[in-house]
Amino acid sequence: MFFDKKSKSDPQRSHKAAAVQKPLAESRPLDVSVNRAIKGGQAVIGATVKIKGEVVSDEDIAVEGLIEGSILLKNNELLVGSSGRVHADVVAKSVRVDGELHGDVEAIERIVITANGSMRGNIQSPRVILEDGAKFKGSIDMDEAAPEKTFGLVNKASLDPESETVIE
Amino acid sequence: MSANARTIFQSEPMENRVIASTLLEGVLPEGSLQTRPAKILDFGSINSDTIGSLRRFFWGRLTILDAIEDGLELARLLSDSDSESRLGGYLDDLFSPAIGQAYDLVFLWDFAGYINNANLHWLDAWLDSFVAEGGYAHGFICHNPTRKIERKNWGLHSKTELTSRLTHGFVPHQHLRNQFSRHLRKFVIEKSVLLKDGRLEVLLKRR
Numbered sequence: 001m002f003f004d005k006k007s008k009s010d011p012q013r014s015h016k017a018a019a020v021q022k023p024l025a026e027s028r029p030l031d032v033s034v035n036r037a038i039k040g041g042q043a044v045i046g047a048t049v050k051i052k053g054e055v056v057s058d059e060d061i062a063v064e065g066l067i068e069g070s071i072l073l074k075n076n077e078l079l080v081g082s083s084g085r086v087h088a089d090v091v092a093k094s095v096r097v098d099g100e101l102h103g104d105v106e107a108i109e110r111i112v113i114t115a116n117g118s119m120r121g122n123i124q125s126p127r128v129i130l131e132d133g134a135k136f137k138g139s140i141d142m143d144e145a146a147p148e149k150t151f152g153l154v155n156k157a158s159l160d161p162e163s164e165t166v167i168e
Numbered sequence: 169m170s171a172n173a174r175t176i177f178q179s180e181p182m183e184n185r186v187i188a189s190t191l192l193e194g195v196l197p198e199g200s201l202q203t204r205p206a207k208i209l210d211f212g213s214i215n216s217d218t219i220g221s222l223r224r225f226f227w228g229r230l231t232i233l234d235a236i237e238d239g240l241e242l243a244r245l246l247s248d249s250d251s252e253s254r255l256g257g258y259l260d261d262l263f264s265p266a267i268g269q270a271y272d273l274v275f276l277w278d279f280a281g282y283i284n285n286a287n288l289h290w291l292d293a294w295l296d297s298f299v300a301e302g303g304y305a306h307g308f309i310c311h312n313p314t315r316k317i318e319r320k321n322w323g324l325h326s327k328t329e330l331t332s333r334l335t336h337g338f339v340p341h342q343h344l345r346n347q348f349s350r351h352l353r354k355f356v357i358e359k360s361v362l363l364k365d366g367r368l369e370v371l372l373k374r375r
Contacts (some may be wrong), residue, residue: 122265134214135213135214136232136234137233137265139231139265140219140229142228
C-alpha cells in the first residue's frame with residue numbers, strides 16, 4: 001500500500017536542518033520528570049516492564065522496556081526511549097525512536113529516528129526526520145503528487161532545531 | 169594550509185559533496201510521468217539527501233537495505249566454504265526487506281567493491297532477482313586500478329546530482345569495466361562516466 005498524503009517540501013529548511021546534528025552524548029534514558037518531548041498525559045513503560053499484546057492509548061506513551069504486538073495511538077505520540085524495544089506494528093500521530101523499533105509504522109504527522117535509534121520495518125508518514133547515524137532497514141512510501149493540504153506542514157516551532165535533519 | 173594539515177583534514181570525515189550525474193536522467197521514475205507506483209532499492213544506509221530529493225518527484229516505494237557496511241562480512245562468508253550453512257540465514261537477513269520484490273531502479277553505490285572477483289557471479293544472480301524486467305542498476309566500479317578508492321557514503325541529491333561524504337578507509341576490491349561486465353552476464357553497461365576519484369559510474373540495464 002502506498003501512502004497517499006504528504007506535506008509540502010521546503011528544501012531551504014531541509015538544507016538548513018541537515019547541517020545540524022545532535023551530539024550522541026545528549027541522548028539519555030527517559031526520565032518522566034525531564035522528558036521535554038511530551039506534554040500532557042503520558043504513560044511510561046519502565047525499563048523492566050515487558051508487554052505482549054495490543055496497546056491502545058489516548059495518551060502519549062514512552063517505552064523504556066519491551067512491547068511486543070501492536071500499538072495504536074491515533075492522536076498521540078510514541079517515544080521509544082534509549083533503552084526501549086518495540087517489536088510491534090505502530091499507528092501513532094508521531095513517533096520518535098531513540099531505541100529499537102522493529103515493525104511497520106504509520107505516523108500521521110511524522111517519525112523521527114535519532115542518532116541512537118534503530119528501526120527495521122516500513123514507514124508511512126508525510127515527514128521522515130533523521131539524525132545523522134540513524135539506522136534503518138526497510139521501506140518508505142512516497143507520493144509526490146499527493147495534495148499538501150491533506151496534512152499540511154508541521155508547525156516549525158514543534159521541531160527541535162538543534163537535533164534534527166528534516167526531510168519532508 | 170600545509171601539506172600535513174591538508175592530509176589530516178582529508179583523513180577526517182568531510183561534509184557532503186555534490187557531483188553532477190547524467191546517467192540517471194530518464195531512468196529515475198518521475199511521479200508526473202508514472203502510471204503506477206515505482207520501486208527503488210538502495211543498498212546503502214538511510215540518507216537524508218536521497219529521501220529528501222525523492223520526496224520531491226517520486227511516487228512509490230524506496231527500500232533501504234543498509235547493506236554496504238555488511239559487505240565485508242558477506243564477502244568473507246561467500247569465500248568460506250565452511251560458512252555455507254550460515255550464509256543462507258545471513259543473506260535472508262541482509263536482503264529481507266527486498267526479497268520477492270522487483271525494482272525499477274537499484275542503487276548499488278559501492279557495493280560491488282566489497283565483493284571479490286570470484287564472487288561477482290553471485291552479485292549477478294542476486295541483482296537479477298531484484299531488478300524488474302527492463303529495470304536498471306546504478307553503481308560504481310573503477311577505471312584506474314592503481315588508485316585506491318576511498319570509501320564514501322552516497323546519496324541522491326537531485327535528478328541529476330549525487331551527494332557523497334568521505335568516510336574512513338578504502339573500498340576493498342576494484343573491478344574494471346571489462347572484468348565487471350564479463351561476470352554480470354544478466355546486465356549490460358548501458359552508460360558509464362569516469363569520475364575524478366578513480367571510480368567509474370555505471371548504469372546497468374537488465375538484459
